Amino acid sequence: MIKERKVNITPDMTWRELTPGGVIQDAGNAEDFKTGDWRSMRPVWNTEKCKHCLLCWVVCPDNSIKVEDGKMTGIDYDHCKGCGVCTAQCKFGALDYVPEE
Amino acid sequence: MAKRVSLSGNEAVAQAMRQINPDVVAAFPITPSTEIPQYFSQFVANGQVTTEFVPVESEHSAMSACIGAAAAGGRVMTATSANGLALMWEMLYIAASSRLPITLAAVNRALSGPINIHNDHSDTMGARDSGWIQLYGENAQEAYDNFIMAVKIGEHPDVQLPVMDCFDGFITSHAVENLEMLEDEEVKAFVGENRVAPYALIGQEPVSMGPLDLPPYYFEHKRQQAEAMKNAKRVILEVAAEFEKLTGRKYGLFEEYRMEDAEAAIVILNSSAGTAKAVVDSLRAEGKKVGLIKIRVFRPFPAEELAEALSKVKAVAVMDKADSFSAAGGPVFTEVRSAMYGRADGKIVVSYIYGLGGRDVTTNQIEKVYNDLFSAIETGKYEVYNYVGVRE
Numbered sequence: 001m002i003k004e005r006k007v008n009i010t011p012d013m014t015w016r017e018l019t020p021g022g023v024i025q026d027a028g029n030a031e032d033f034k035t036g037d038w039r040s041m042r043p044v045w046n047t048e049k050c051k052h053c054l055l056c057w058v059v060c061p062d063n064s065i066k067v068e069d070g071k072m073t074g075i076d077y078d079h080c081k082g083c084g085v086c087t088a089q090c091k092f093g094a095l096d097y098v099p100e101e
Numbered sequence: 102m103a104k105r106v107s108l109s110g111n112e113a114v115a116q117a118m119r120q121i122n123p124d125v126v127a128a129f130p131i132t133p134s135t136e137i138p139q140y141f142s143q144f145v146a147n148g149q150v151t152t153e154f155v156p157v158e159s160e161h162s163a164m165s166a167c168i169g170a171a172a173a174g175g176r177v178m179t180a181t182s183a184n185g186l187a188l189m190w191e192m193l194y195i196a197a198s199s200r201l202p203i204t205l206a207a208v209n210r211a212l213s214g215p216i217n218i219h220n221d222h223s224d225t226m227g228a229r230d231s232g233w234i235q236l237y238g239e240n241a242q243e244a245y246d247n248f249i250m251a252v253k254i255g256e257h258p259d260v261q262l263p264v265m266d267c268f269d270g271f272i273t274s275h276a277v278e279n280l281e282m283l284e285d286e287e288v289k290a291f292v293g294e295n296r297v298a299p300y301a302l303i304g305q306e307p308v309s310m311g312p313l314d315l316p317p318y319y320f321e322h323k324r325q326q327a328e329a330m331k332n333a334k335r336v337i338l339e340v341a342a343e344f345e346k347l348t349g350r351k352y353g354l355f356e357e358y359r360m361e362d363a364e365a366a367i368v369i370l371n372s373s374a375g376t377a378k379a380v381v382d383s384l385r386a387e388g389k390k391v392g393l394i395k396i397r398v399f400r401p402f403p404a405e406e407l408a409e410a411l412s413k414v415k416a417v418a419v420m421d422k423a424d425s426f427s428a429a430g431g432p433v434f435t436e437v438r439s440a441m442y443g444r445a446d447g448k449i450v451v452s453y454i455y456g457l458g459g460r461d462v463t464t465n466q467i468e469k470v471y472n473d474l475f476s477a478i479e480t481g482k483y484e485v486y487n488y489v490g491v492r493e
Contacts, residue, residue: 015321015328020261021200022322023300024309 005029030079036064039082042100045075049094056086056095103281103348110273113245113280114180114206114266115140119150120288121252123204124175124296127155127166129185132218133270134208137180160185164192164203171201172310174301176252178203182270183210183224190228196263197232198326199311202255202296203263205233206248209371209422210270211458219459220270222370223423226432232326234264234333235400237370242280244268246350247397249283252292253340258299259332269372271459283348291347330401337398354403356395357410359385363392365474366411368437369420370396373455373462377420380467391471402436408444411437416449416474420489422456430486449477453487466490 006025009018009032019025052072057065064080066073087097108116115137118126126145128138138154145154153170157163163179171177181189186207196203212223225235234254236247244266251264268274283291300308314322334354341352356374359381360366369377374395384391394410396403411417419438421431429435430452438450453470456462466489477483 009318011317013321015324018318018321018325020299020322020325020329021198021310022312022314022318024312025300025306027307027309 111136125170131185160188164189176296180206193231360392404440
């Protein structure tokens with residue numbers, strides 16, 4: 001779902017419609033692009049083991065740990081690159097690290 | 102009112118920079134362009150300009166700083182030569198593709214190696230596909246005029262591209278010549294007090310610039326660049342017309358010198374055009390129908406206009422002060438001949454490489470080229486790829 005932007009940059013736009021030099025006029029538009037599709041490993045969240053310490057949220061370099069009201073709610077696989085940092089630091093075994101299939 | 106002054110080419114360009122008073126100048130010294138940032142840093146120290154002068158540690162950084170400052174929305178300038186331009190290479194492409202109108206005084210010098218500090222065009226000819234507009238000038242006056250016009254051309258909303266003001270190292274950069282300088286206010290009024298950037302990192306509506314551009318978008322952005330370069334041809338002429346109103350000095354895409362009824366013509370760039378014009382005059386005095394075309398705008402390339410200008414001649418020698426080592430002719434030759442194909446067919450078109458590494462270009466050499474052309478017209482026999490002025 002693409003949000004309303006000043007310019008919604010989409011792959012069907014012609015060269016006349018695109019912004020010069022690829023200028024991005026909106027902050028935070030990474031949300032519009034699925035950049036997690038080249039992941040070879042993925043973190044898997046075990047809800048029952050999770051203590052919601054949110055250290056995974058702290059270390060994630062891509063803002064891919066979803067949190068609501070101070071509690072983890074899931075993983076944003078559209079943007080997670082599968083780097084494994086969250087799984088390596090988890091002290092409770094709540095994040096497995098498994099190959100993508 | 103314009104005033105008559107005696108200045109070297111470098112001094113004239115540094116004065117143009119002072120009159121423009123840009124936001125940022127980032128530069129690293131390299132012969133023969135060193136004097137431009139040297140003079141300019143004195144203007145900064147004296148408080149004659151409000152420019153932020155960034156003395157960087159390399160030309161790669163100079164162009165990077167220019168790109169950063171232009172992305173921020175500033176009016177930005179620099180100067181370099183030869184290996185300095187080569188060290189900027191990577192960033193030249195980024196400046197152009199990011200659509201940042203930076204003005205660069207490119208003081209032509211032979212690109213090493215073998216190492217050499219004297220004039221030829223191997224530096225800027227190598228940068229011809231970087232997406233920069235390239236203006237070439239014969240003398241200090243043209244270097245000065247082109248530098249001022251470059252700002253207005255590059256910043257035009259339909260262009261938004263960086264511009265090189267190319268002129269010959271030492272011959273133009275260091276020789277003191279008489280020229281007409283505009284008043285400071287006239288220059289400021291001509292280029293506008295500040296650059297109006299359509300997008301800028303600083304301002305009310307900040308943006309992201311230079312993002313990763315994968316296959317779904319890169320091609321379209323290159324197509325935009327090509328369109329900007331096409332637009333530049335029109336804008337260059339519009340800016341020249343406006344400049345002529347101000348100064349009385351007329352500029353086009355190229356200069357035609359005694360081309361009416363010419364049978365043998367030379368196409369040439371920069372200071373050697375002055376030497377060649379003297380030869381044209383003396384051969385014309387002998388009744389020989391010779392002419393000359395001096396290309397001012399090499400990027401964008403005035404293909405149709407050149408073909409039209411060469412449509413009446415019998416033979417053309419395109420003189421290159423750089424070899425592209427295609428083993429088939431110099432870079433300007435390749436483009437001129439290609440421009441003529443289908444538009445001015447049936448001509449003798451030959452390549453002459455001359456003056457490499459600052460080898461003196463004499464009237465005898467130019468005269469030999471014209472004589473070769475007449476002999477080619479007469480006998481139909483000629484070589485396409487020639488060197489002149491080299492010891493055989």
